[in-house]
Amino acid sequence: MSDLLTPEEMKANLDYHTPHSGWMNTPVNIRKGMYCYASNPKSVETLGLPNARKWNPMEEDWELPENWQQILHEGFKERLERFRSIKVFMDICVRCGACSDKCHFFIGTGDPKNMPVLRAELLRSVYRNDFTRFGKIFGKLAGARPMTANVLKEWWYYLFQCTECRRCSLFCPYGIDTAEITIFGRELLNLLGLNIDWIATPVANCYRTGNHLGIQPHAYKDMLDFFVDDIEDITGLRLEPNFNKKGADILFITPSGDVFADPGTYTCMGYMMLFHYLKEKYGLDVTWSTYASEGGNFGFFTAHEVMKRLNAKMYAEAKRLGVKWILGGECGHMWRVIHQYMDTMNGPADFLEEPVSPITGTKFENAKSTKMVHITEFTADLIKHNKLELDPSRNDHLKVTFHDSCNPSRGMGMFEEPRYVIKNVCNHFYDMPRNTIKEQTFCCGSGSGLNAGEDMELRMMGGLPRANAVRHVHEKHGVNILANVCAVDRAALPALMEYWVPEVDVTGTTELVANALLMPGEKKRTTDLRSEPLPGMEEEADE
Template sequence: MADDLAKPEELLENSGYKRPATGWMDTPIDIRPGMYCYASNPKSVEYVGLPNPRAWNPIDEDWKLPENWQEILHKGMKERLERFRSFRIFMDICVRCGACADKCHFFIGTGDPKNMPVLRAELIRSVYRNDFTTFGKIFKGVAGARPLTLDVLKEWWYYFFQCTECRRCSVFCPYGIDTAEITIIGRELLNLLGLNIDWIATPVANCYRTGNHLGIQPHAFKDMMDFFIEDIEEITGVNVEPSFNRKGADILFITPSGDVFADPGTYSCMGYMMLFKYLKDKYGFDITWSTYASEGGNFGFFTSHETMKRLNSKMYAEAKRLGVKWILGGECGHMWRVINQYMDTMNGPTDFLEEPVSPITGTKFENARSTKMVHIAEFVADLIKHDKLELDPARNDNKIVTFHDSCNPARGMGMLDEPRYVIQNVCNNFYEMPPNTIRENTFCCGSGAGLNAGEDMELRMCGGMPRANAVKYVHEKNGVNMLACVCAIDRAVFPALMDYWVPDVDVTGMSELVANALIMPGEKERDTDLRGEPLPGKEEEDE
C-alpha cells in the first residue's frame, strides 16, 4: 500500500459532503494523486488499434490530443445518441431530484459533489445540451449548457474513471437512469481520443494477444495450474490434473485469469479444479479449460462496446472450435454482466452449442438456454440441492462468513440466492451484513471497472468505505472473519480494503469454501484448508 496514504481516521473524517464555494461548472478540475490511475501505455493502445496511441500524463497541461478533438467528440456523441436509446433518454429526462446522490460509494467516501451520480452525468449532459438541444443553444448557461473545453474534457476523464459502473444509483433513480451506462459511453468517447487508463488498456491488449488480462502465455498458464495440482495433492492426496484445449469435451470452463494468478483467488481456482475432479471421478464429468479463452473478465467492457465484443468473441469461438456442448463460467463480477446482458447479442447466435443440461442431475438450465453459459454458483447450487456432493461443512467452522454481493451479478443479473445457498451448505457460520448494504443494495468494493490499480489507492479506500463499514459491523457484532464473494476483482482488491478498514477479516471465494468442505474420493485425512491453515480441531496437532 502507498506510504503516503492517509490514515483511516483521516479519510473517515474527510468523507463528509463538502460544498465548494463555487458552482460546479465554475469549480476548476484538480487532478489529485491517489485519486486517478496512470495513463494508458501507447504500446497497448496501438496493439489493439485504438486511436491516438502516445505517451501522455494526466497531470501535464498538454494531453497531446488530436487537433480536431472537439469535432471527434461531437461526432462521437452524435453517433452514440443515434445508437443507444439509453444514452439519449438519460441525457434528456433527469430531473435532478438528488435521490441518487448519497447512494454512490464514491460520493459517500470522498464527499466530492462531482461524485454524485447526478453530477457525474451532468458533466456530459451539460455538453449535450450545448451541442444537441434547442434550449441549450439559445439559453446557454441558464439552460445548464456549456461548451466542451479542455477543462471539461479533463473533468470527464477524472470523474468517469472515478465511477465503478456499479449501478447502485440506477436502483434508486425513479426513471432508472443508469450512471454505469453514462460512464460506459463517456469512457467510450474518451477512448476516441486515446484517453484510457493503463490499468485497463494493458489488460485489454494482453487479453487480445494471450487470451487473458494478465498476459499469461499458454505454457505459463499450464505451469501455474501445475503448482495448484501439487498444492492440492499435498493437502488432499488427490491428483486433480485438469485438461486444456481438449476437443470433444462436454463442457468448456472459463474463469477470470485473476483466479489463476494471485491469492486469494488462487484458492478459488484450486476449488474449481477439485470440484471438477470430484465430479469426474464420481459421475464421469467431462470438462476442459482453455488457454486461448483463458479470461472470463472483460476489460474491453471498460473501454468501449466494440472492444468488449472483440475480447468476448473468444468464448464462443473456442467453444465452437473445441466442439463442446455448453460453457460453464467461474466466479467473476463484470464478466457475468457481459455474459448476461451482452454476449449473446454481440457474438451469438450459438446454434453450434446445445441447451445446457447438467450431466449429473439432468437439470435443464432454462434461464441460459440461448447463451448456453451457466454460472458455477447455479451449477453447484443445483448439485447440492440434488445431494450430489459429499460435504463436511465443519471443515469451515473456523470461518465466520459473510457474503458480499458483487455489483454486476447483483444489479446486472440478479444472482443473489444461488451463492448464498451454496455457502450456507458448506459453512456453518454465516451472517448477513445489514440489508441496506447487500443484494440489490450492495455496495461496491470501490475498485471495479478497471480502477483496481495501486496508484489510486486513496480513491479505492474511499470508495470501499461503505462496504468495509458494513463488514466491520458484522465483524464486531457476529465475529465475522471471512468475507466471501463471487468476483475476481473483489478477491484482488478486498484484501487491501480489509487490511485498511477491518484488519481481521480475510477474503475468500465461494468455490474455495466448497472445496474445503468437499470430501473427495480417495482423499487422505486433511489437516489444513486450501491455504495451509489448520482445520478446526487440528490446531494442536500442528504444533
C-alpha cells in the same frame, strides 16, 4: 503506498459541504491517489485504437489531436442514434437528487461531482450545448456549456471515479443508469486515446494471449500444475486438469486473476477439486482453455466494440473444442457481459446445446440461448440434488459473510444461489445489513478497471461503505471472512479489509465448497486450501 493517509486521517477528511462556487465554475483538480496512470501507447496500438501516444494527466497539455472537439462531437452524435439509453438519459433527468447519496464514491469522498446526477451532468451540459435548442440559446442558464480542455479533463477524472456498479440506477425513478453514461463517456474518451493503463494493458494482453495478465499458454498450464502439487499436499490426490481438450463435455472459463494471485488462487484450486470430484464420481469431462483463458472483460470498460472483440473468444473456443456448453467461474463484470451482452454481440451460439447438468438432469432454462451457466448456479443445483458429499464443519473456523458483487446483483439478480451454496458448506453465515446487500449492495470501490495501486486513496474511500458494513457484522457476530463471487473482489477487497477491518479475510465461494468437499480417496485433511490447520487439527497440521 507509503504516502497513503491512515484510516484516521481519511475519516477526519470526510466532508459533505457543497463548495461555494457552482459546479460549472469549480475547476477540476486532478489529485494524486485519486486517478490511474495514462494508458501505455503500445497497448493502445495493439488494439489498433485511435490516438495512441504518451501523455500524462498531471501535465497541462494532454497532446490531444487537433480536431479533438470535432471527434467528440461526432462520436457523441453517432452514439445518440445507436443507444436509446443515452439519448433518453441525457434528456429526462429531473435532478430530484434521489441518487445523490447512493454512490460509494460520493459517500467516501464527499465530492459533489461524485453524486451520480452531477457525474451525468458533466456530459449533459455538453449535450445541451451541442444538441439542444434551449442549450444553444440560453447557455449556462439552461445548464449548457461548450466542450473545453478543462471540461474534458473533468470528464476523464470523474468517469474514472465511477465503477459502473449501477447502485444509483436502482433508486432512480426513471432508471437512469450512470454505468451506461460512464461506459458511453469512456468510449468517447477512447476516441481521443484517453484510457487508463490499468485497463488498456490488460485489454491488449487479453487480445493477444487470451487473458488480462498476459499469461502465455505454457505458463498458464504451469500455474495450474503448481496448484495440482498444492492440492496433492492437502488431499493426497493427484489431479489431471484438461487443457484445450476437444470433445470435452463442458468448457470452463474464469478470470485469469484467479490463476495468478491469492486469495483467488484458492478459488481456482476449488474449481479444480470440484471438477476432479465430478469426473471421478460422475464422469463429467471439463476442459480449461489457454486461448479463452479470461472470463473478465476489460474491453467492457473501454468501448462496446472492444468488449465484443475480447468476448468473441468464448464462443469461438467452445465451437473449436466441440463442447456441449460453457460453464463460467466467479466474476462480477464478466457475468454482466455474459448475461446481458454476449449472446447479442457474438451469438447465436447454435453450435452448442441447451445446457443440462449431466449429473442432476437439471435443464438450465435461464441459460437456454446464451448456453453459459454460472458456477454457483451449477453448484447450487448439485447440492440441492445431494450430489456433493460435504463436511461443512471443516469451515467451522470461519464466520462468513457474503459480499454481493455489483454486476451479478444489479445486472443479473443472483442473490440466493451463492447464499444457498455457502450455507451448505459453512455452519456460520451472517448477512450484512439489508441496505448494503443484494440489489442494494455496495461496490468494493475498485471495479471497472480501477483496482490499480496508484489510486489507492480513491479505492479506500470508495470502499468505505462496504468496509463499514463488514465491520458491523465483524463486531456483532465475529465475522472473520468475506466471501464473494468476483475475481476483482478477491484482488481488491483484501487491501480494503487490511485498511479498514484488518481482522477480516477474503475468499471466493468455491474455495469454501472445496474445503468442505469430501473427495473420494482423499487422505485425512488437516489443513484447508490455504494450508491453515482445520479446526481441531492444529497439532496434526504442525507435524
